[in-house]
Amino acid sequence: MSTKKTHYPEIPRKNLGPGWWLANRHYTVYMIRELTSFFVTAFSLIYIYQVYRLASNPGTYSQYLDTVRSPAMISFSIVALGFTLFHSVTWFYLIGKIQPIKIGRKKTSPLLALGINTVFLVIISFAVLQLFIVGK
Amino acid sequence: METDTATIRVARYRPEKSEKPYFQEYKVPYRKDTVVLDALNQVKAEQDGTLAYRWSCRMGVCGSCGANVNGVPKLTCATFLHEFKGKSLTIEPLANFPVIKDLVVNIDDFMEKLLKVKPWIIRDKQSPPEEGEYKQSGKELDRYAQFSSCINCLLCYAACPIYGLNEDFLGPAATALAYRYIADSRDQGKKARFPIVHDLEGVWECTLIGECSVVCPKGVDPMLAIQKTKILGAMEAPKTMLSPETLKAILPRGGE
Numbered sequence: 001m002s003t004k005k006t007h008y009p010e011i012p013r014k015n016l017g018p019g020w021w022l023a024n025r026h027y028t029v030y031m032i033r034e035l036t037s038f039f040v041t042a043f044s045l046i047y048i049y050q051v052y053r054l055a056s057n058p059g060t061y062s063q064y065l066d067t068v069r070s071p072a073m074i075s076f077s078i079v080a081l082g083f084t085l086f087h088s089v090t091w092f093y094l095i096g097k098i099q100p101i102k103i104g105r106k107k108t109s110p111l112l113a114l115g116i117n118t119v120f121l122v123i124i125s126f127a128v129l130q131l132f133i134v135g136k
Numbered sequence: 137m138e139t140d141t142a143t144i145r146v147a148r149y150r151p152e153k154s155e156k157p158y159f160q161e162y163k164v165p166y167r168k169d170t171v172v173l174d175a176l177n178q179v180k181a182e183q184d185g186t187l188a189y190r191w192s193c194r195m196g197v198c199g200s201c202g203a204n205v206n207g208v209p210k211l212t213c214a215t216f217l218h219e220f221k222g223k224s225l226t227i228e229p230l231a232n233f234p235v236i237k238d239l240v241v242n243i244d245d246f247m248e249k250l251l252k253v254k255p256w257i258i259r260d261k262q263s264p265p266e267e268g269e270y271k272q273s274g275k276e277l278d279r280y281a282q283f284s285s286c287i288n289c290l291l292c293y294a295a296c297p298i299y300g301l302n303e304d305f306l307g308p309a310a311t312a313l314a315y316r317y318i319a320d321s322r323d324q325g326k327k328a329r330f331p332i333v334h335d336l337e338g339v340w341e342c343t344l345i346g347e348c349s350v351v352c353p354k355g356v357d358p359m360l361a362i363q364k365t366k367i368l369g370a371m372e373a374p375k376t377m378l379s380p381e382t383l384k385a386i387l388p389r390g391g392e
Contacts (some may be wrong), residue, residue, distance in 0.1 A: 006152075008151035008152055008237075009155075010151075010234040010235055010236050010242055011149055011157060011234060012234050013232060013233055013234045013303065014232075015300065015301065015303075016300035016301050017295055020297050020300065020301070021297070023145070024208075024347070025206065026345070026346070026347050026350060027297060027345065027347070030343075030344075030345045030346070034343070066167055083291070094344060094346075096357075097346070097349075097357075097359070097360065098360060098363045098364075105275075105278065126168040
């Protein structure tokens with residue numbers, strides 16, 4: 001009797017396609033979180049440019065302010081603010097997952113880290129607003 | 137107990153009969169305590185003996201019965217049929233692995249990675265048994281205890297898009313086990329494991345999607361192990377960069 005074994009081919013591993021992040025809600029939230037980095041960067045660059053204009057030529061600064069106050073820029077700023085808040089909240093939550101706050105030997109929920117960081121965000125934002133807008 | 141009937145759709149691949157995979161439907165009776173693995177066993181015993189799948193303990197310990205249930209990696213012994221009442225139920229092999237037959241996947245890639253991270257205690261010098269055991273406090277145990285619960289079921293690999301995109305990625309379970317030993321106070325194998333976990337295809341490939349920790353049936357958090365390994369590596373980097381060995385290798389040698 002022959003003992004020779006037949007080896008059949010396997011189905012090769014399927015590499016994920018470009019739309020993999022739509023397969024599940026968690027993947028989609030992750031992708032949105034990554035996408036928010038674009039808005040955070042864009043807003044930061046605009047802000048740095050604003051400071052640069054003010055420092056280099058205060059005369060043309062009012063001209064720059066007119067550009068910033070255009071409906072297109074205001075719309076962009078609102079969208080960027082929304083994405084920046086989403087970015088902050090999701091990362092605050094992740095901080096709680098990676099470095100959970102410990103009370104004794106017990107780890108707390110990441111929601112606690114999210115809450116504490118959000119409170120700090122509100123306090124710092126309020127202080128900045130007081131300093132630059134209200135205190136002007 | 138009340139009995140109901142469910143229709144399950146099972147992915148089949150029988151290379152001896154057909155080159156192409158296909159789906160086959162089976163009607164199975166179920167009660168409130170019937171799990172997906174029971175349904176597969178019922179099919180195998182009473183309807184179709186050709187169905188192939190892995191299982192062993194039937195109690196969430198051996199880690200061999202993993203499959204994608206409605207697209208989500210799950211242990212079939214811990215997934216109840218009644219949870220899908222009124223919904224369709226599709227059972228497929230774990231994603232991101234080659235399929236040998238029906239629900240049986242080839243896990244050679246993981247086995248190689250597992251060996252690479254040296255999942256055992258490494259000592260610079262073994263002390264003789266008469267010197268007694270290596271002692272450890274409860275606090276030291278806490279640092280790695282959860283990661284030692286990994287049962288190598290590979291649900292985390294099936295859920296990880298990074299592994300899905302790049303087969304060379306070391307992946308969640310292998311890193312969790314590497315960290316389990318790196319964080320063990322009795323272990324002295326950091327030097328042996330760091331080049332593997334901090335390799336280009338190691339922990340730095342992970343972009344914090346976190347689905348590995350969501351699907352883990354044992355409450356292990358591989359995402360946490362990966363990030364902790366990143367932190368340890370980042371802390372070690374200046375020491376490595378300024379070590380006499382590195383400086384000797386990169387600095388110009390006078391007169392040579």
